[in-house]
Amino acid sequence: xxxxxxxxxxxxxxxxxxxxxxxxxxxxxxxxxxxxxxxxxxxxxxxxxxxxxxxxxxxxxxxxxxxxxxxxxxxxxxxxxxxxxxxxxxxxxxxxxxxxxxxxxxxxxxxxxxxxxxxxxxxxxxxxxxxxxxxxxxxxxxxxxxxxxxxxxxxxxxxxxxxxxxxxxxxxxxxxxxxxxxxxxxxxxxxxxxxxxxxxxxxxxxxxxxxxxxxxxxxxxxxxxxxxxxxxxxxxxxxxxxxxxxxxxxxxxxxxxxxxxxxxxxxxxxxxxxxxxxxxxxxxxxxxxxxxxxxxxxxxxxxxxxxxxxxxxxxxxxxxxxxxxxxxxxxxxxxxxxxxxxxxxxxxxxxxxxxxxxxxxxxxxxxxxxxxxxxxxxxxxxxxxxxxxxxxxxxxxxxxxxxxxxxxxxxxxxxxxxxxxxxxxxxxxxxxxxxxxxxxxxxxxxxxxxxxxxxxxxxxxxxxxxxxxxxxxxxxxxxxxxxxxxxxxxxxxxxxxxxxxxxxxxxxxxxxxxxxxxxxxxxxxxxxxxxxxxxxxxxxxxxxxxxxxxxxxxxxxxxxxxxxxxxxxxxxxxxxxxxxxxxxxxxxxxxxxxxxxxxxxxxxxxxxxxxxxxxxxxxxxxxxxxxxxxxxxxxxxxxxxxxxxxxxxxxxxxxxxxxxxxxxxxxxxxxxxxxxxxxxxxxxxxxxxxxxxxxxxxxxxxxxxxxxxxxxxxxxxxxxxxxxxxxxxxxxxxxxxxxxxxxxxxxxxxxxxxxx
Numbered sequence: 202x203x204x205x206x207x208x209x210x211x212x213x214x215x216x217x218x219x220x221x222x223x224x225x226x227x228x229x230x231x232x233x234x235x236x237x238x239x240x241x242x243x244x245x246x247x248x249x250x251x252x253x254x255x256x257x258x259x260x261x262x263x264x265x266x267x268x269x270x271x272x273x274x275x276x277x278x279x280x281x282x283x284x285x286x287x288x289x290x291x292x293x294x295x296x297x298x299x300x301x302x303x304x305x306x307x308x309x310x311x312x313x314x315x316x317x318x319x320x321x322x323x324x325x326x327x328x329x330x331x332x333x334x335x336x337x338x339x340x341x342x343x344x345x346x347x348x349x350x351x352x353x354x355x356x357x358x359x360x361x362x363x364x365x366x367x368x369x370x371x372x373x374x375x376x377x378x379x380x381x382x383x384x385x386x387x388x389x390x391x392x393x394x395x396x397x398x399x400x401x402x403x404x405x406x407x408x409x410x411x412x413x414x415x416x417x418x419x420x421x422x423x424x425x426x427x428x429x430x431x432x433x434x435x436x437x438x439x440x441x442x443x444x445x446x447x448x449x450x451x452x453x454x455x456x457x458x459x460x461x462x463x464x465x466x467x468x469x470x471x472x473x474x475x476x477x478x479x480x481x482x483x484x485x486x487x488x489x490x491x492x493x494x495x496x497x498x499x500x501x502x503x504x505x506x507x508x509x510x511x512x513x514x515x516x517x518x519x520x521x522x523x524x525x526x527x528x529x530x531x532x533x534x535x536x537x538x539x540x541x542x543x544x545x546x547x548x549x550x551x552x553x554x555x556x557x558x559x560x561x562x563x564x565x566x567x568x569x570x571x572x573x574x575x576x577x578x579x580x581x582x583x584x585x586x587x588x589x590x591x592x593x594x595x596x597x598x599x600x601x602x603x604x605x606x607x608x609x610x611x612x613x614x615x616x617x618x619x620x621x622x623x624x625x626x627x628x629x630x631x632x633x634x635x636x637x638x639x640x641x642x643x644x645x646x647x648x649x650x651x652x653x654x655x656x657x658x659x660x661x662x663x664x665x666x667x668x669x670x671x672x673x674x675x676x677x678x679x680x681x682x683x684x685x686x687x688x689x690x691x692x693x694x695x696x697x698x699x700x701x702x703x704x705x706x707x708x709x710x711x712x713x714x715x716x717x718x719x720x721x722x723x724x725x726x727x728x729x730x731x732x733x734x735x736x737x738x739x740x741x742x743x744x745x746x747x748x749x750x751x752x753x754x755x756x757x758x759x760x761x762x763x764x765x766x767x768x769x770x771x772x773x774x775x776x777x778x779x780x781x782x783x784x785x786x787x788x789x790x791x792x793x794x795x796x797x798x799x800x801x802x803x804x805x806x807x808x809x810x811x812x813x814x815x816x817x818x819x820x821x822x823x824x825x826x827x828x829x830x831x832x833x834x835x836x837x838x839x840x841x842x843x844x845x846x847x848x849x850x851x852x853x854x855x856x857x858x859x860x861x862x863x864x865x866x867x868x869x870x871x872x873x874x875x876x877x878x879x880x881x882x883x884x885x886x887x888x889x890x891x892x893x894x895x896x897x898x899x900x901x902x903x904x905x906x907x908x909x910x911x912x913x914x915x916x917x918x919x920x921x922x923x924x925x926x927x928x929x930x931x932x933x934x935x936x937x938x939x940x941x942x943x944x945x946x947x948x949x950x951x952x953x954x955x956x957x
Contacts, residue, residue: 214259215240221264227272228729235271238290242271248296250343251288257337258288266335269724277301277429278774280419280632283400283409283796286329286344288336293400293408294344295355299440301410302359302396304432309365309393311431312424313415316393319366321386321455322357323378324349324398325554326488327516332524332907333406348516349398349408354443356396356410361446362439368392371454372443377489377514378455379556381677384417385463386455388674391415402527402553403797404906405517418635418674426769460492467497467679470669472589472687477502479690482546483682484508484537486526487515490552494559494679498550503686506544508536518554523860524907527553528560528665530860531572532911538562538570547689548699552678557631558665559678561685563699571700576609576715579661580706581699582681583612585688586659586669587619601652603627603634603660606757606778607790607803612661614710621658624650626763628775630795634660635674642671663715663803704820711810712824714831718802718839719794719859727863730846731793731800735777737845738791742781746789747830747837755780781838787830789838799859802838806831853919858912865905869913873901874920878945885941898948914949921946 218239222232242248242255258267270289275282275297282301284293309318327349336342357367368386370378378386380397387395395413403409412428414420420428446452481503485491491512498505510520518524522532528551537549541564549570551560561578562570573581583602590596600621604612606628613623624647627633640647642654660668666676669684689699707713722730742754757776760766767773778792790803808827811820836855843850848863854870861869880897883889902909921942 211240211243214243214256218259218264218267221262222268225264225268226726227268228725231268231272231725234273235268238271239267242289250341253340254288254336254342257340261337263335265724272725274433277304277432278771278795280413280425280428281396281409281411283403283407283411285333285335285404285406286347286408287406288344293410295347295352298352298356298398298410299359299438300435301412301432302356303363303435303438305394305396305412305428306360306363306365307435308428308431311427313393317366318364318393319368319390320360321368321378321383321390321392321395322353322360322398323380323383323386323395323555324353325377325400325516326514327398327400327405327408327554329406329408330517331406332517333404352398352408352410353396355440356398357443357452358441358446359438361449361451362441364451365393367446367452368455369452376460376492378460379489379493380411381557381673381675381679382460382463382493383413384673384675384677385466386459387413387415388417388672389459389462397555399555401555401796402525402529402558405524409796413675416635416639416674418639419630419632421632421636422772422775423769426771429771463493464496464500464679466670466672467493467677467683468501470680470683471501472586472593472684473691474501476687476690476694478693479503479547479686480544481505481686481689482508482537482541482544482549484511484534484549484551485556486521486528486533486551486554487511487513487518488526488552488554488556489514490554490556490678493556493677494550494552494682497679498682498686501683501686503690506540506546508540511536516554522908522911523858525860528558529575534560534562534572541570547693548685550678550682550685553665556678557676559667559681559685560665561699563689563703565698565700573699573703574715575663575665576611576713577703578665578681578685579604579608579663579667580611580615581688581703582667582669582684583659583661584615584706585684585702587616587621590658591619597656597658599652599656600658601650601656602658603637605629605633605662606780607792608661608663609713609715609805610807611706611710611713615706616658618710622650622652622656624648628757628764628778629662629664629792630775631660631662631666631668631676634662634668634676638671638674663717704817705813707824708811708813708815708820712808712820712827714804714806714808714824714827716804716831716835717859718804718835719799720802720839720842721797721799721859721862723798723862723864727798730863731798734800734842734845735779735791735793738779738842742779743838743841746781746783746841747833749783749785749787749834751781752784753782755782783834785830787834789834791838791842800842802835802842804831804835804838806834851920853916853923856915856919858915861905861912869916874917876901878941881941881945881948882938885937885944895948910949917949918946 274290275284286293329344329347357369360367383395393415397411400407400409518526541549549562561573565571602616603624616623637647654671657671667681668676669680757778781789787806793800806827851870854866857866
């Protein structure tokens with residue numbers, strides 16, 4: 202009878218979920234898979250701790266959340282799993298991590314038969330606190346407070362139970378191992394591989410497990426496909442507790458001297474030990490970077506001020522605007538800029554939480570601070586290292602620079618000017634840079650390039666990734682920071698800045714305007730829409746983008762193209778990248794992100810060199826002209842791209858931060874802006890108060906994320922500018938709207954601390 206009652210109740214719940222899913226525009230088959238997975242999580246005793254929250258989601262009819270949480274198993278994508286921490290098969294949690302680790306073990310057994318296996322595990326500062334407010338805070342939730350350290354200990358127990366030796370920090374350690382430091386440890390100890398528990402620069406509620414190979418980098422196709430298949434086949438997971446693994450002699454602590462060896466390696470990348478006069482503000486953005494980048498800069502002898510409120514590890518990133526600890530986001534440097542203004546620092550440096558990405562702002566001639574994009578950092582470091590090595594008569598006979606398809610073409614112009622070779626058609630992801638180094642180390646060749654590791658100068662990518670030594674196989678903020686600090690010191694000695702250095706590069710090689718458009722499309726519907734966009738653009742590419750004809754499309758999935766036949770499903774996914782070349786020399790590249798639910802569009806517009814004799818005013822005019830062209834191309838392509846999925850946004854909505862999902866952008870233009878203007882009009886008439894309006898704004902935008910007004914401020918100001926141009930203040934009513942538009946803008950002050 203009890204079983205019958207349970208079955209009756211369960212069937213009733215499942216029918217309710219099925220009806221809820223029917224109300225959504227769910228991709229075909231996704232509802233059925235989600236329903237089956239939910240049924241299993243409701244029934245199995247092993248999922249009992251999650252069931253109160255799961256039942257609450259059902260009772261409160263959170264159908265979109267439930268569908269996205271269960272419609273698939275969180276993909277084992279570019280070398281691991283990454284995504285929101287949460288309940289369900291499509292979330293990062295102890296279940297999905299454990300199966301990943303068990304699959305990694307099975308893969309290593311096949312890859313290295315008969316060998317004693319050993320791995321290293323690193324982790325960042327994250328702690329799940331449900332900042333997105335998905336779950337009921339009044340119910341038990343075993344994931345609340347789950348740290349990267351706790352996930353790492355769980356992973357260590359799985360490896361140990363499978364007779365794989367583990368190197369990890371002591372359980373009472375207050376320090377961390379960064380991503381590049383993990384690469385160093387794997388190579389130095391000659392381990393079978395490694396695992397990093399981190400979601401890099403993602404939202405605080407995200408986490409992930411990133412798998413490394415024995416060479417210190419992530420696996421590339423087809424090996425990553427083989428690993429993913431082992432993960433998919435996992436039926437049962439063997440596990441021990443951390444203490445049991447230690448007692449069994451399978452879990453060992455990482456020796457402190459390895460950290461010092463890593464620091465020494467980066468100190469050895471110095472090009473000019475005398476160039477130490479630059480004054481630096483540094484922020485680890487609450488992550489692991491102070492023990493790597495910060496320590497390297499201090500040990501090298503630079504004057505370093507650390508942003509005190511961002512120095513301590515804190516996985517909620519409380520003082521970072523938008524809680525986006527990503528040096529690609531200019532606002533992430535705001536606290537560093539404030540300190541730099543007070544101290545007169547030459548540069549501000551920042552790391553993401555796992556300390557592989559580098560951010561940089563430079564003081565400018567007007568006393569403000571100029572944000573340097575990833576492309577600009579890549580150009581500065583590449584030119585500075587090549588130029589310094591040549592002046593010191595240490596330049597390799599065949600200097601080698603490694604970069605990606607989506608990184609600025611200026612890298613090629615700079616490198617070839619120094620007689621170097623560029624491997625510049627790599628797919629996105631530093632694992633491809635690492636694979637180039639692996640092949641050169643093994644055979645002295647990569648495709649048609651013959652070189653050795655001694656020829657290597659630098660590897661870089663547009664997303665703020667730089668590597669300055671072949672001893673590591675992942676990007677490293679510490680080495681990049683060393684060279685940026687030295688370059689700033691040498692410029693300071695000349696009475697100049699890194700902005701001046703960059704402008705000299707532009708004068709010599711031509712200014713290249715770069716625009717990046719990120720469009721977040723979450724959930725099962727988002728995955729469907731991203732796939733549809735790529736498919737339609739592949740089959741029916743645009744004829745024109747803005748005012749220019751498309752003269753060529755390059756599809757990197759073409760088996761006759763530069764990357765050859767497709768090696769695996771993971772290779773196909775990584776090569777889902779389309780390039781549109783325009784008649785004016787510009788190019789537009791679109792691809793789905795491999796780590797976040799969004800697609801990314803890269804626009805580059807080059808211009809001819811003006812020559813070293815040209816003045817700064819002429820360069821400024823050229824930059825403004827080319828940047829305007831790039832923005833026009835970006836906006837028009839975005840409109841064409843969104844039209845594929847039946848979405849049309851007004852021009853001002855394109856100025857919303859790329860951190861805001863598409864569905865919020867649509868609602869912003871359709872609902873929020875009209876309602877906002879009505880309420881501001883009421884305020885202007887004395888029918889409401891500023892406090893009432895301010896509370897309504899914050900309540901309406903709460904779901905956008907932290908500092909929501911800052912996320913949409915640029916769009917509001919664009920809207921006001923457009924509407925003002927359409928209002929002729931002839932009669933009273935039009936004049937009233939003119940004044941109200943000014944009042945509207947006052948509620949969304951710009952918080953830009955740094956020039957672009």
